Amino acid sequence: xxxxxxxxxxxxxxxxxxxxxxxxxxxxxxxxxxxxxxxxxxxxxxxxxxxxxxxxxxxxxxxxxxxxxxxxxxxxxxxxxxxxxxxxxxxxxxxxxxxxx
Amino acid sequence: xxxxxxxxxxxxxxxxxxxxxxxxxxxxxxxxxxxxxxxxxxxxxxxxxxxxxxxxxxxxxxxxxxxxxxxxxxxxxxxxxxxxxxxxxxxxxxxxxxxxxxxxxxxxxxxxxxxxxxxxxxxxxxxxxxxxxxxxxxxxxxxxxxxxxxxxxxxxxxxxxxxxxxxxxxxxxxxxxxxxxxxxxxxxxxxxxxxxxxxxxxxxxxxxxxxxx
Amino acid sequence: xxxxxxxxxxxxxxxxxxxxxxxxxxxxxxxxxxxxxxxxxxxxxxxxxxxxxxxxxxxxxxxxxxxxxxxxxxxxxxxxxxxxxxxxxxxxxxxxxxxxxxxxxxxxxxxxxxxxxxxxxxxxxxxxxxxxxxxxxxxxxxxxxxxxxxxxxxxxxxxxxxxxxxxxxxxxxxxxxxxxxxxxxxxxxxxxxxxxxxxxxxxxxxxxxxxxxxxxxxxxxxxxxxxxxxxxxxxxxxxxxxxxxxxxxxxxxxxxxxxxxxxxxxxxxxxxxxxxxxxxxxxxxxxxxxxxxxxxxxxxxxxxxxxxxxxxxxxxxxxxxxxxxxxxxxxxxxxxxxxxxxxxxxxxxxxxxxxxxxxxxxxxxxxxxxxxxxxxxxxxxxxxxxxxxxxxxxxxxxxxxxxxxxxxxxxxxxxxxxxxxxxxxxxxxxxxxxxxxxxxxxxxxxxxxxxxxxxxxxxxxxxxxxxxxxxxxxxxxxxxxxxxxxxxxxxxxxxxxxxxxxxxxxxxxxxxxxxxxxxxxxxxxxxxxxxxxxxxxxxxxxxxxxxxxxxxxxxxxxxxxxxxxxxxxxxxxxxxxxxxxxxxxxxxxxxxxxxxxxxxxxxxxxxxxxxxxxxxxxxxxxxxxxxxxxxxxxxxxxxx
Numbered sequence: 001x002x003x004x005x006x007x008x009x010x011x012x013x014x015x016x017x018x019x020x021x022x023x024x025x026x027x028x029x030x031x032x033x034x035x036x037x038x039x040x041x042x043x044x045x046x047x048x049x050x051x052x053x054x055x056x057x058x059x060x061x062x063x064x065x066x067x068x069x070x071x072x073x074x075x076x077x078x079x080x081x082x083x084x085x086x087x088x089x090x091x092x093x094x095x096x097x098x099x100x101x
Numbered sequence: 102x103x104x105x106x107x108x109x110x111x112x113x114x115x116x117x118x119x120x121x122x123x124x125x126x127x128x129x130x131x132x133x134x135x136x137x138x139x140x141x142x143x144x145x146x147x148x149x150x151x152x153x154x155x156x157x158x159x160x161x162x163x164x165x166x167x168x169x170x171x172x173x174x175x176x177x178x179x180x181x182x183x184x185x186x187x188x189x190x191x192x193x194x195x196x197x198x199x200x201x202x203x204x205x206x207x208x209x210x211x212x213x214x215x216x217x218x219x220x221x222x223x224x225x226x227x228x229x230x231x232x233x234x235x236x237x238x239x240x241x242x243x244x245x246x247x248x249x250x251x252x253x254x255x256x257x258x259x260x261x262x263x264x265x266x267x268x269x270x271x272x273x274x275x276x277x278x279x280x281x282x283x284x285x286x287x288x289x290x291x292x293x294x295x296x297x298x299x300x301x302x303x304x305x306x307x308x309x310x311x312x313x314x
Numbered sequence: 315x316x317x318x319x320x321x322x323x324x325x326x327x328x329x330x331x332x333x334x335x336x337x338x339x340x341x342x343x344x345x346x347x348x349x350x351x352x353x354x355x356x357x358x359x360x361x362x363x364x365x366x367x368x369x370x371x372x373x374x375x376x377x378x379x380x381x382x383x384x385x386x387x388x389x390x391x392x393x394x395x396x397x398x399x400x401x402x403x404x405x406x407x408x409x410x411x412x413x414x415x416x417x418x419x420x421x422x423x424x425x426x427x428x429x430x431x432x433x434x435x436x437x438x439x440x441x442x443x444x445x446x447x448x449x450x451x452x453x454x455x456x457x458x459x460x461x462x463x464x465x466x467x468x469x470x471x472x473x474x475x476x477x478x479x480x481x482x483x484x485x486x487x488x489x490x491x492x493x494x495x496x497x498x499x500x501x502x503x504x505x506x507x508x509x510x511x512x513x514x515x516x517x518x519x520x521x522x523x524x525x526x527x528x529x530x531x532x533x534x535x536x537x538x539x540x541x542x543x544x545x546x547x548x549x550x551x552x553x554x555x556x557x558x559x560x561x562x563x564x565x566x567x568x569x570x571x572x573x574x575x576x577x578x579x580x581x582x583x584x585x586x587x588x589x590x591x592x593x594x595x596x597x598x599x600x601x602x603x604x605x606x607x608x609x610x611x612x613x614x615x616x617x618x619x620x621x622x623x624x625x626x627x628x629x630x631x632x633x634x635x636x637x638x639x640x641x642x643x644x645x646x647x648x649x650x651x652x653x654x655x656x657x658x659x660x661x662x663x664x665x666x667x668x669x670x671x672x673x674x675x676x677x678x679x680x681x682x683x684x685x686x687x688x689x690x691x692x693x694x695x696x697x698x699x700x701x702x703x704x705x706x707x708x709x710x711x712x713x714x715x716x717x718x719x720x721x722x723x724x725x726x727x728x729x730x731x732x733x734x735x736x737x738x739x740x741x742x743x744x745x746x747x748x749x750x751x752x753x754x755x756x757x758x759x760x761x762x763x764x765x766x767x768x769x770x771x772x773x774x775x776x777x778x779x780x781x782x783x784x785x786x787x788x789x790x791x792x793x794x795x796x797x798x799x800x801x802x803x804x805x806x807x808x809x810x811x812x813x814x815x816x817x818x819x820x821x822x823x824x825x826x827x828x829x830x831x832x833x834x835x836x837x838x839x840x841x842x843x844x845x846x847x848x849x850x851x852x853x854x855x856x857x858x859x860x861x862x863x864x865x866x867x868x869x870x871x872x873x874x875x876x877x878x879x880x881x882x883x884x885x886x887x888x889x890x891x892x893x894x895x896x897x898x899x900x901x902x903x904x905x906x907x908x909x910x911x912x913x914x915x916x917x918x919x920x921x922x923x924x925x926x927x928x929x930x931x932x933x934x935x936x937x938x939x940x941x942x943x944x945x946x947x948x949x950x951x952x953x954x
Contacts, residue, residue, distance in 0.1 A: 002218075003105050004216050005216050006211050006216050007112075008145065008149065009207075009211045010208055011115065011145070013208050014208075015116065015138075016204070017201065017203055017204030017207075018116070018119040018123055018200075019119065019123070020196075020199065020200045020203060021123055021196055021197065021200040024192070024196030024934065024935045025123075025192070028128055030132075030173065030174055030177070031122070031125075031128055031131050032931075034128075034132060034170070035123055038119050038122055038135065038138065041142055044142070045142055048145075048146055048151045048154060049149055051149075052149040052219060052222070052226075053216065053219040054219075054220055055220030055221070055226065057227075057234075058235065058239075060151050060235070061232065061240050063151070063154050064154060064157060065247050067158070067161065068247045068248075068251055069247070071166050071251065071254070072250050072253070074166050074169060075169070075254045075255060075257070075258035076254055076257050076261065078170070078258065078262075079257065079262040080261055081173060081177070082173060082176070082177075082262040083261045094929045094931065096928070192932060192935065195932075195935045195936075195939060199935055199939040199942055202943075203938060203942050206946060206949055209949060
């Protein structure tokens with residue numbers, strides 16, 4: 001059995017689903033951010049495997065860009081978490097219901 | 102053969118650590134699991150001849166970014182852990198259904214696609230030189246945009262996490278007279294007015310006030 | 315615009331001008347001024363009618379079709395393709411007679427009201443209503459097409475409603491007004507449907523066009539011809555208080571007495587007769603229905619005559635006598651004696667208005683008492699009124715204006731089953747008329763004066779009534795006498811019949827027929843009158859006569875159970891249906907559907923509100939689920 005690009009993509013899909021599930025179910029903002037990281041990495045895996053498949057450098061470049069975006073997202077997300085921690089005792093994304101109004 | 106073994110082991114490790122991130126109640130453990138996940142992914146990248154990306158993944162991502170997570174988690178201490186509150190059953194169910202549906206559909210889509218063997222590439226593929234050539238050649242604009250994004254994120258992070266100054270107040274500070282802008286005041290007046298006009302009272306209470314209830 | 319045309323329009327619109335001006339003036343003018351102004355507008359109309367009659371009279375008599383017949387068009391009211399409804403009036407001998415009656419008798423009664431309504435808080439409004447009625451009635455009799463006729467027909471119904479219910483502070487007038495309005499509406503519907511058929515088959519509602527084409531379009535006695543005539547008859551019956559739509563008329567006596575005289579004796583209630591005479595072409599095209607007209611008339615005249623025998627309210631006695639007299643008119647137009655019917659209509663307008671207004675003076679003198687049993691012996695106090703009312707009674711019984719006899723003579727001359735029923739029924743009715751008319755006079759003016767009358771009789775040393783009331787009654791008495799000379803019969807001059815020859819012909823009768831009929835009619839009337847004086851002179855005689863008739867009297871006192879029948883046939887089923895609709899349809903289906911709608915909306919909005927809980931994760935879940943659904947759709951549809 002040859003391990004083709006389809007297998008890498010399959011692993012990427014499973015990781016993406018796990019991240020999605022985490023985003024849907026976890027209420028701690030930190031774990032939420034970690035779940036988002038999983039999803040981003042799943043997409044990175046897909047990008048890189050497809051880059052290899054086509055023999056194109058672009059996929060790797062995009063993967064690196066996604067890493068940078070992930071780093072930015074982590075910075076902003078953690079900044080928000082810290083700000084929340086300063087203002088509220090409760091670190092629960094479900095208590096952030098300002099969108100209701 | 103080695104290739105297959107490495108793939109299976111690395112994939113299993115990635116999935117297991119991802120599940121650890123999502124299912125663990127302790128954020129500290131979650132963060133550590135994510136590091137494992139990132140390393141396993143780096144192994145997969147290596148299988149895909151993306152040497153530079155794999156290295157960047159381990160050094161920048163699993164190293165620097167995750168350290169930041171750990172710092173914040175440590176800063177928050179116990180408060181970082183999952184709040185103890187029952188979540189509605191339909192939310193869990195919906196999450197499972199949605200996630201399974203997405204994964205199923207992705208797998209289905211991949212399965213439908215007939216992939217060939219893939220292009221044959223030289224050893225230079227994925228080497229730092231090649232990546233740098235792409236970055237500074239064809240994708241230089243993207244590169245610059247990314248650096249600007251990182252800068253903005255750094256500034257935003259500092260602004261968000263920094264302590265707020267005391268709320269601005271009206272009055273005289275030194276020789277400067279400080280007052281709210283006129284439009285702000287009028288907006289506030291409008292809001293107050295609207296609140297009095299659209300007084301939302303439950304039907305039963307309204308009758309009582311009329312004395313007819 | 316010729317002189318006749320202008321004057322005709324003045325005749326029609328003068329009362330309307332009165333309505334508008336008096337309404338606009340409102341309380342800015344005094345009550346007296348309003349009353350006199352209302353009378354003046356009515357009189358202007360009468361003067362115009364006289365001028366029109368004079369001018370028409372001087373036109374050549376025996377010319378071709380179209381002589382003495384003018385259609386004046388003001389403008390086209392409605393126009394749709396070839397179908398037009400103009401606002402046009404027809405001035406011909408028949409409508410001129412009606413114009414003279416309406417405006418002439420109308421003016422006298424409006425003038426009478428000046429005294430009668432004096433001091434009433436709503437005096438101004440009363441005169442506005444009276445002028446409105448005069449306009450409506452003139453519109454009815456002057457219109458040259460069926461649509462305008464129906465407009466006038468409905469407007470007189472409206473003004474009748476307003477005037478019957480004039481004293482709306484009391485319940486009885488309001489009920490009576492509603493009853494009259496509803497029953498008249500039945501007739502309006504009949505005429506409206508007849509008009510629809512005309513538009514469908516003939517494409518016109520103009521009298522001339524309809525009458526010219528009717529015979530060719532609808533075969534004589536065909537179903538459509540019968541329906542047209544029958545539907546017009548329904549309208550006529552409702553307006554003229556004939557069986558079976560007659561029960562509103564006695565109740566309408568709740569209105570002020572001038573109203574009873576004007577609307578419910580002289581003008582409006584005879585509109586049905588006018589309608590049949592005007593559309594006699596259509597009725598002759600449907601002989602069965604025309605016979606039905608005659609039989610309806612006979613049945614009504616007998617029934618109303620019997621009921622009048624037992625009534626005790628002075629106005630109701632006169633009301634039933636009106637019904638009975640209109641029965642004669644229906645019988646006349648039903649056998650084709652149109653001008654004879656119109657003659658009775660004309661004479662009746664005078665003597666019945668006279669009787670009503672005389673009764674009004676009596677009621678006025680007795681502080682509003684209307685029960686004849688509480689009168690009696692008023693002749694010495696109301697000498698002039700009694701004399702004038704005797705003239706009216708003589709007219710009613712049929713001694714002088716020989717109207718009834720002309721009808722019955724025509725019936726005898728015509729022959730046939732229907733005509734003979736009319737003849738026999740009419741003579742029997744003449745006896746009843748003699749009885750109830752004389753009974754009214756006997757109970758009111760003669761015999762022993764009741765204690766009530768003694769106590770309540772006004773001081774009459776200054777005259778029996780205000781002069782405005784009195785001279786109008788006197789004028790009506792003179793009119794009653796003079797109108798008799800218009801058609802004497804017996805081969806002598808018959809001005810009215812020759813005047814109406816081309817628009818409302820009559821059945822020529824022989825002198826011997828007339829002599830026979832008149833002798834019998836006079837005999838019957840005299841017998842009735844004599845019987846009353848003979849019976850009422852001694853109570854035991856009266857009791858002896860009444861004894862065998864008790865069963866009949868009960869039926870008569872219950873008005874032949876018409877109201878009971880309507881209660882069971884119309885009112886109770888209708889109210890049962892209404893209650894059932896309310897209980898089941900309204901409560902369960904209407905309210906139920908409303909509740910279901912509110913429940914569903916509320917449930918949806920509650921669900922939507924719950925969904926808007928601000929939990930972003932839930933939003934994301936929903937978003938992903940939606941994306942999954944879409945992806946599933948594309949995966950199954952698209953070939954990858």
